[in-house]
Amino acid sequence: MQKKITRAVVPAAGFGTRLLPATKAQPKEMLVVVDKPVIQYVVEEAVQSGITDVLIIISDGKEVLREHFRPDEELERVLEAKGKQGELEVIQSLNHLANIHIEYQHEQKGLGDAIFCAEKFAAGEPFVVLLGDTIIEAERPLTLQLTEVFAEKKNPVIALQQVPLSIAHRYGVFIGEEVQPRLYCGTAMVEKPPKDNIPSNLVFAGRYVLTPDIFDALRNTVAGVNNEIQLTDAIRLLMNKRHVYGWLFDGERHDVGNKLDFIKTNVLLGLKRPDIGKQLRDWLNETKF
Numbered sequence: 025m026q027k028k029i030t031r032a033v034v035p036a037a038g039f040g041t042r043l044l045p046a047t048k049a050q051p052k053e054m055l056v057v058v059d060k061p062v063i064q065y066v067v068e069e070a071v072q073s074g075i076t077d078v079l080i081i082i083s084d085g086k087e088v089l090r091e092h093f094r095p096d097e098e099l100e101r102v103l104e105a106k107g108k109q110g111e112l113e114v115i116q117s118l119n120h121l122a123n124i125h126i127e128y129q130h131e132q133k134g135l136g137d138a139i140f141c142a143e144k145f146a147a148g149e150p151f152v153v154l155l156g157d158t159i160i161e162a163e164r165p166l167t168l169q170l171t172e173v174f175a176e177k178k179n180p181v182i183a184l185q186q187v188p189l190s191i192a193h194r195y196g197v198f199i200g201e202e203v204q205p206r207l208y209c210g211t212a213m214v215e216k217p218p219k220d221n222i223p224s225n226l227v228f229a230g231r232y233v234l235t236p237d238i239f240d241a242l243r244n245t246v247a248g249v250n251n252e253i254q255l256t257d258a259i260r261l262l263m264n265k266r267h268v269y270g271w272l273f274d275g276e277r278h279d280v281g282n283k284l285d286f287i288k289t290n291v292l293l294g295l296k297r298p299d300i301g302k303q304l305r306d307w308l309n310e311t312k313f
C-alpha cells in the first residue's frame with residue numbers, strides 16, 4: 025500500500041519586501057491575522073491534512089518562526105497562576121501540533137532554491153509544499169484535497185485558482201486539459217508571464233504535492249524571472265517525463281504578502297470570528313469611509 029504523505033515544507037525565508045518596513049525585523053510569516061501569526065494557519069492546515077513533520081525554510085534571524093511552536097514554560101506558569109485557563113490551553117496546543125524542523129536558506133535565490141533546501145528532509149519521499157505567506161480557506165483543508173488526488177494519480181499535483189486574466193501575470197500560470205471535474209493534466213506552465221501574453225487564467229495557489237525527482241529538476245534549473253530559481257521552471261522540467269496535475273480548488277486564497285490583501289484578510293477572517301465578527305460588521309456598516 026502506498027505510504028501516506030506526512031512531511032510538509034513551508035518556505036519562509038523571503039525578504040518580504042512588499043511589506044517593508046513591517047518585515048524588517050519580523051518575518052512576514054509572523055504577521056498577525058486577527059489573533060494568530062500567518063505561519064500558524066499554514067501549519068494547522070498541514071496538520072489537518074495528516075502531516076506530522078513540518079520543515080520551515082528560514083533565513084538568518086527568522087528563528088522566531090520555530091519559537092512560536094516551542095513550549096514556553098514561564099508563560100504557561102504565569103497563565104496558570106492567573107487562572108487564564110483558556111489562554112493556557114491555546115498556548116499548550118501549539119507545543120505538540122507537529123514536529124517542527126528548521127533548515128536555512130542562506131541566500132534568497134527564489135522559491136525553487138528554498139525548496140531545494142528540503143532535499144534531506146524529504147528523504148526520497150513525496151511531500152507537500154505550503155507557502156508560508158498564504159492562508160487558504162476551504163471546506164476541507166486544501167492540502168488534504170491535494171494528497172487525495174496524489175494518492176490516485178501518483179504524480180505531482182498543484183493547487184490552482186481562477187483569476188481574471190488582467191492579474192494572471194503576477195502568478196505562475198498553468199495550462200492544461202480538464203481530465204475530470206476540477207482536475208487538469210498540465211501541458212505547459214510559465215512563471216509570471218508578460219502581461220500581453222497570458223496563456224490561461226488558471227494560476228498556482230500556493231500549495232503543491234511534489235515527488236522527490238523535483239530535486240534533480242531543481243539542480244538543472246537556472247535562474248528565471250526576477251533572476252530567481254523558480255519552482256515553476258523545475259516543475260515544467262518534470263513534465264518532460266511524467267504527468268503533472270492541477271487541482272482547481274473550491275475556496276479562498278489569502279496572500280498576505282502584500283499590503284492590500286493583508287488588510288483584506290484581517291477583515292474577512294475577523295468577520296468570521298464569533299468573538300469579534302458582529303462588532304466588526306456593525307462598525308464597517310456604521311462607518312462613513
Ligand code: UTP
Pocket residue numbers: 035036037038039040041042043053081129131132133134135137138155156157281
Ligand atoms: P514571495 O516571492 O511571495 O516572498 O515568496 P518574498 O520574496 O519574501 O516577497 P517580496 O516579493 O520580497 O515581498 C513566497 C514564499 O516563498 C518564500 C517566502 O518567504 C514566501 O513565504 N521564499 C521566497 C523563500 O523561502 N525563499 C526565497 O528565496 C523566496
